[in-house]
Amino acid sequence: MREFDVIVVGASGYTGQRVCEYLAGRARETGQRWAVAGRRAEVLAPLAELHQASGAIAADCTVPAEAAELAARGAVITNLAGPYYGRAETLVGACAAAGTHYLDLTGELVFVRGIIDRFHDIARDSGARIAPVAGYEALPFDLMALALLEDYMDRHGASPARIDLLAGAMQPPPGATGLGEMISGGTAETMRVMLENDFSGLAEDPTALNPADDPDRAEIRRAMPYDMAPRPDDLEPWTMPIFPGPYLHPAVVNRTFALLRREQVPVSASIHYRERMSMGGRAGAFAAPASYLMSVNASVMGWLSSTSLRFPRQIMKSVADRYFPKPGSGPSLENLDNWHWNIIGRASGPAGNVAMQLDADGHPGYRTTANMIAEAALILADPQAKTPGRAGVLTPALALGTAELPRFAAAGLRFSAVEAS
Known part of the structure; x- marks a missing residue:
């Protein structure tokens, strides 16, 4: 049992604040604990108070020891602190080693290719589901x-x-x-x-x-x-x-x-x-x-x-x-x-x-992107959710599966079958 179900890294940024707005209401509905994280404690404390987060964690995720400590405290890390290339690999590696699920909003193919090559086998063995590119893209x-x-x-x-x-x-x-x-x-x-x-x-x-x-x-x-x-x-x-x-x-x-x-x-x-x-x-x-x-x-x-x-x-x-x-x-x-x-x-x-x-x-790149990655994090953190058992550096679809698609209605996304033409 981890201290927090979801930890939001980069919570003070533009999209990070939108994620906090969503979790402030949605996590109360699901009964899940979440925390904000970033490098500046003086910014995080009032942000956590404003959105009634369960905690605020000051950490520099480019430092291996701090990234490892952060990964050990959460079931899911949602990383909004881009750009990711050259900055997020340490945190991904920490999550892969700790069996902590990970989501981000990268659109950087070279970053995703790199974490596949370095961390897929480690994450598969630990049970971590690493799912980059989890906003409107893609x-x-x-x-x-x-x-x-x-x-x-x-x-x-x-x-x-x-x-x-x-x-x-x-x-x-x-x-x-x-x-x-x-x-x-x-x-x-x-x-x-x-x-x-x-x-x-x-x-x-x-x-x-x-x-x-x-x-x-x-x-x-x-x-x-x-x-x-x-x-x-x-x-x-x-x-x-x-x-x-x-x-x-x-x-x-x-x-x-x-x-x-x-x-x-x-x-x-x-x-x-x-x-x-x-x-x-x-x-x-x-x-x-x-x-x-x-x-x-x-x-x-x-x-x-x-x-x-x-x-x-x-x-x-x-x-x-x-x-x-x-x-x-x-x-x-x-x-x-x-x-x-x-x-x-x-x-x-x-x-x-x-x-x-x-x-x-909602704005596809910012309102619904923030909502969908937050909802995806809550799904991955929920032991009762009907998600597949696979692990590794996956894709959003492979990490989440399709059984929980109806939950995304809370994030403003409504999937429905229609008549094929």
């Missing part, structure tokens, strides 16, 4: 892909040939305009760090997060090349790539499928996972050129994140330094609850189709 997409896969296989006894997800056009409230309303300073800082440090080329590879010895990687790359342009068989014509990370979710979902195959689940290695974002019909006559323009933009961003050339990276970083929000900032608080968005999904194959939908309230 928890709802990963969970929907797994739910569609399971539904199709339950109904038809075979793997689907493809899974398509379409994120609906986000509906911001009146007055919510400008880059600062879309992304926080933390997200912008992550982009800056990756432009400076990530020369891995992982963004070009849909199997970037698969096991290193996965024999299916060549087949997966053949079946699912990155294609940013709209296609006639997409769920909706004239769509654009997922914003802001079209290269992230497929790598996460492919790891989900790869680890399921290792459990002898007959997921086809040639399954085609594809996701797009709707333009909501607002582009009108400009839908086709706008769709291709956004596709070109996504392709350029993919090249920038993969190239070894420093000059174009420096140009993009200069743009980010000048125009992107600064760390600690985020969208206007009065607008966070008034966003609406959805995702529709379809699994298809020779035997037929199955479909589902997610309807969500």
Whole structure:
């Protein structure tokens, strides 16, 4: 029995405070104990008092001894202190060794690849479920892909040939305009760090997060090349790539499928996972050129994140330094609850189709991201929750499973089966 069910690292940051707001009410409902953690005790104490947390822990998670002590006190560590590359590995290692579950909001493929290689076996042996990328990138997409896969296989006894997800056009409230309303300073800082440090080329590879010895990687790359342009068989014509990370979710979902195959689940290695974002019909006559323009933009961003050339990276970083929000900032608080968005999904194959939908309230990157990672932490900390017994460096879907999807309604995410077209 750990002292706390959930410990929130980085609780004083923009997203961390939103997580605390959620836990302040939700943890009272579930009867779970939670604490805030970070480096500055003078900030944590009033934050814990404001949100009625069960404790406040001052710790520098880059120091091995302090990270180990923190991991030993909680059943689940929720790490919101990004960027993660070069900063969070010590805490992940401590959680993996202690059998402590771990969640974060990283979108950094090079960081996730690194912790897979270093800590997967350790976490598997200790029973820790390490689940990075557990915000809007990429928890709802990963969970929907797994739910569609399971539904199709339950109904038809075979793997689907493809899974398509379409994120609906986000509906911001009146007055919510400008880059600062879309992304926080933390997200912008992550982009800056990756432009400076990530020369891995992982963004070009849909199997970037698969096991290193996965024999299916060549087949997966053949079946699912990155294609940013709209296609006639997409769920909706004239769509654009997922914003802001079209290269992230497929790598996460492919790891989900790869680890399921290792459990002898007959997921086809040639399954085609594809996701797009709707333009909501607002582009009108400009839908086709706008769709291709956004596709070109996504392709350029993919090249920038993969190239070894420093000059174009420096140009993009200069743009980010000048125009992107600064760390600690985020969208206007009065607008966070008034966003609406959805995702529709379809699994298809020779035997037929199955479909589902997610309807969500709140700013996707900040309100619902904070709510969903907090709810995921409460689920992982709950010994009565119907979660799978697997461990290791997993994906959000593999760590949580799909049996507890209804609990995410408390976080503003409502999953439902719909009639397949």
